[in-house]
Amino acid sequence: MTPLLPGNPACLTLITSRRRRGDLPGGTASLRPDQLPADDARDMFVVAAERAIDEPSAVEELVELCGRLPLAIAIIARVYTEHPSWTVADLIAETRDSVLRLFAEQNSVAAAFDVSVRYLPAARRRFLTLLGLHPGTSIDPYAAAALTGRDHSVSLG
Incomplete structure (x- = not known):
C-alpha cells in the first residue's frame, strides 16, 4: 500500500479498508465509522422492505443481527423482499441458522454477501x-x- 501513497507530506489521502492498516507510515489517523443508531437502522430496513413495518420488534432484532451496518441491512432487506412469503421472524431464523453471525464488520459484510449469493x-x-x-x-x-x-x-x- 505504501508505494501508492503520494510522496508529499502536505497531501491529504483518504484510505478505506475493512481491515486495520498497521503498515501505514506515521502521521496517520484511523477513523472507524459508527454503527447506525438503532432507530435509523430500523427505519432503513423498513424503507427498503415496507411490508416489515408491522413487525417492529422483529425488525429491531434483525438489524441488531446485522450489527446495525448499512450494507448488511440493505442486503438482508433485499433478501426479505425477494421472499414475499417470509415474515421477519423467518428471516431471523434463516439468519441464525446460516453463516450470518453478524458480530463484527468484517463478518457481517462477508455473511451478508454469503446469503445474497446463496439466493442467486x-x-x-x-x-x-x-x-x-x-x-x-x-x-x-x-x-x-x-x-x-x-x-x-x-x-x-
Whole structure:
C-alpha cells in the first residue's frame, strides 16, 4: 500500500479498508465509522422492505443481527423482499441458522454477501465465482463472456 501513497507530506489521502492498516507510515489517523443508531437502522430496513413495518420488534432484532451496518441491512432487506412469503421472524431464523453471525464488520459484510449469493440463480452464482478469477479491477462484456464460455450478448438469466 505504501508505494501508492503520494510522496508529499502536505497531501491529504483518504484510505478505506475493512481491515486495520498497521503498515501505514506515521502521521496517520484511523477513523472507524459508527454503527447506525438503532432507530435509523430500523427505519432503513423498513424503507427498503415496507411490508416489515408491522413487525417492529422483529425488525429491531434483525438489524441488531446485522450489527446495525448499512450494507448488511440493505442486503438482508433485499433478501426479505425477494421472499414475499417470509415474515421477519423467518428471516431471523434463516439468519441464525446460516453463516450470518453478524458480530463484527468484517463478518457481517462477508455473511451478508454469503446469503445474497446463496439466493442467486446457479448460472449467476457460477459467473460470480468465475469473476473472482479475473485479475483486474474491471471487466468488459467480452472478457466476461470469455470467462463463461458464452456469447457476450447472452444473458445469464
